[in-house]
Amino acid sequence: MPRIGQGIAKGLGITLRHLFEKKVTRQYPEYRRELPERTRGMLTVDMDRCIACLQCMRICPDHCISIEQTKRDRGGSGKPKPHAVGFAIDDSRCMYCSLCVEVCPVNCIYHTEEFEIQAYNRLELARQFGERPVDPHPTVKKEKRAVAKKVPSRRAPATEASRKEEAA
Amino acid sequence: MALEYLEQEPWRFLISSATVIFLVLNIAAVLTLAERKVSAYIQLRYGPNRVGPRGLLQPAADVIKLFLKENVSPGRADRWVFLAAPIAMFLPAAAVWLVIPFGPGMVVADLNVGLVYFFAITSIGALGVIMAGYGSRSNFSLLGALRGAGQMISYEVPLILSLLGVAMLTGSLSMVDIVEYQAGGFWNWIIWPQLPMFLAFFISGLAEVKRIPFDLPEGESEIVGGFMIEYSGMTWALIQAAEFASMAVMSAVAATLFLGGWQPPLPFLDLGVFNWVWLGIKTTLLIFVFQWIRWTLPRLRMDQLMDLGWKVLVPVTILWLFVTAGAMLVV
Numbered sequence: 403m404p405r406i407g408q409g410i411a412k413g414l415g416i417t418l419r420h421l422f423e424k425k426v427t428r429q430y431p432e433y434r435r436e437l438p439e440r441t442r443g444m445l446t447v448d449m450d451r452c453i454a455c456l457q458c459m460r461i462c463p464d465h466c467i468s469i470e471q472t473k474r475d476r477g478g479s480g481k482p483k484p485h486a487v488g489f490a491i492d493d494s495r496c497m498y499c500s501l502c503v504e505v506c507p508v509n510c511i512y513h514t515e516e517f518e519i520q521a522y523n524r525l526e527l528a529r530q531f532g533e534r535p536v537d538p539h540p541t542v543k544k545e546k547r548a549v550a551k552k553v554p555s556r557r558a559p560a561t562e563a564s565r566k567e568e569a570a
Numbered sequence: 571m572a573l574e575y576l577e578q579e580p581w582r583f584l585i586s587s588a589t590v591i592f593l594v595l596n597i598a599a600v601l602t603l604a605e606r607k608v609s610a611y612i613q614l615r616y617g618p619n620r621v622g623p624r625g626l627l628q629p630a631a632d633v634i635k636l637f638l639k640e641n642v643s644p645g646r647a648d649r650w651v652f653l654a655a656p657i658a659m660f661l662p663a664a665a666v667w668l669v670i671p672f673g674p675g676m677v678v679a680d681l682n683v684g685l686v687y688f689f690a691i692t693s694i695g696a697l698g699v700i701m702a703g704y705g706s707r708s709n710f711s712l713l714g715a716l717r718g719a720g721q722m723i724s725y726e727v728p729l730i731l732s733l734l735g736v737a738m739l740t741g742s743l744s745m746v747d748i749v750e751y752q753a754g755g756f757w758n759w760i761i762w763p764q765l766p767m768f769l770a771f772f773i774s775g776l777a778e779v780k781r782i783p784f785d786l787p788e789g790e791s792e793i794v795g796g797f798m799i800e801y802s803g804m805t806w807a808l809i810q811a812a813e814f815a816s817m818a819v820m821s822a823v824a825a826t827l828f829l830g831g832w833q834p835p836l837p838f839l840d841l842g843v844f845n846w847v848w849l850g851i852k853t854t855l856l857i858f859v860f861q862w863i864r865w866t867l868p869r870l871r872m873d874q875l876m877d878l879g880w881k882v883l884v885p886v887t888i889l890w891l892f893v894t895a896g897a898m899l900v901v
Contacts, residue, residue: 410867417612417866427616 437515442498444516445491447531451510454484458502458511466495467502468536488536493519494527586678587668594664597818598811599629601857605814608861639803644707647800651705656801656808659698662691663815670822671746672846673832684745685737688823689730692778695816696722699780699787699797702809706800714796718780718787721875725777725784728883732771735764735887735894736827749831756835761828763897766890768828770883772859775820777879780813782864786872821856825849829856 470488528538610617703715
């Protein structure tokens with residue numbers, strides 16, 4: 403007996419069986435599955451702990467973090483330390499690589515479990531954390547200049563704060 | 571009654587053919603949902619279930635979306651041919667319904683050459699494919715159209731041959747007579763003496779309506795849509811509607827010719843005027859088989875397609891024609 407159509411019959415049987423099987427779809431907005439422990443959701447910053455070391459900003463491959471740095475005496479030790487007055491994370495650029503989280507010395511930037519973000523405008527996707535907003539989309543050239551200005555080398559002329567300190 | 575003049579000839583024909591066109595358009599819309607639902611259930615998904623209860627209003631949403639879309643045509647396209655092709659594909663699928671009896675006395679036109687009409691009209695579908703491929707002036711379209719022409723013309727032969735047995739048994743080419751012949755229960759249906767012919771008709775019907783094991787003209791994995799690659803908006807929707815409508819028409823013809831049409835499967839299930847329910851059930855089952863096959867089998871290669879048509883279906887149908895003739899002589 404030649405086996406004409408046996409493979410076809412077998413395939414049709416499988417599809418017919420699947421037709422009545424339980425479906426595996428998860429109905430997303432109503433049903434949310436539990437996220438894994440180390441989910442990389444949207445980033446957030448704990449501004450109280452941030453020491454404005456700018457390491458996250460430098461390591462970010464997408465340039466999605468923008469920080470405006472000044473010096474301020476936060477701890478009351480009489481010694482001004484770097485302080486981030488502006489901190490912006492642009493979620494339209496972030497690729498959730500987690501490099502900034504790894505590099506942060508005080509663990510102040512971390513992933514949340516939020517992953518639903520939407521906006522009508524790309525600029526709306528940039529979230530501000532600091533006291534005053536920062537331009538989240540600096541051009542690369544501008545960024546370089548900004549970094550050079552904001553991170554004074556040891557020889558660079560002192561900022562206003564340090565000058566005051568010297569005078570005192 | 572005052573409305574009796576509606577049963578007079580011009581009005582009766584106009585109203586019933588308008589009804590048929592309405593029916594065909596709606597069938598096409600409903601089948602888009604059915605197709606997606608069947609495919610989803612076979613793939614362990616739910617399919618569209620957001621618009622309306624269980625997704626039942628999805629076709630309406632689709633139609634609204636398609637109406638709002640722009641019709642883009644290639645700059646160098648042969649515009650008249652390009653725009654006429656979807657109509658040339660859709661109208662034959664709608665016109666075949668005119669000869670299908672929906673119930674006792676419920677037929678738009680009882681042609682005494684109904685079968686010949688069916689052959690003639692279905693072969694116009696190939697013309698639509700060629701027009702679409704030629705009018706688009708795109709290489710992929712032309713390739714798809716050439717494949718479609720080769721396929722549809724070569725499968726026309728077994729399609730016609732497989733229905734000759736029916737014509738021989740019933741001694742008539744009228745669909746109404748063929749349905750009358752099968753009265754009295756499912757054991758009187760023509761499918762039993764003509765089982766190989768029914769399979770051949772079904773396979774060549776699959777090829778004729780370009781469904782999946784034979785969807786070479788479309789060939790979405792190699793020629794990305796074939797003859798319909800350049801269509802968008804409502805012209806594309808009309809081509810899709812034509813495909814679904816011709817699938818429905820092929821199922822309805824198969825149900826009429828082989829499965830007894832509107833005849834109930836058992837004599838006591840006779841519903842009188844509502845016998846069209848039986849035609850509906852049989853057609854629906856056949857459409858489901860079409861969809862079931864689509865989501866199971868992979869596409870044939872061009873040479874396999876031609877082999878199946880000319881080396882298997884044509885000899886089998888001719889052989890069974892002789893068997894039928896011999897049996898009619900003896901019995």
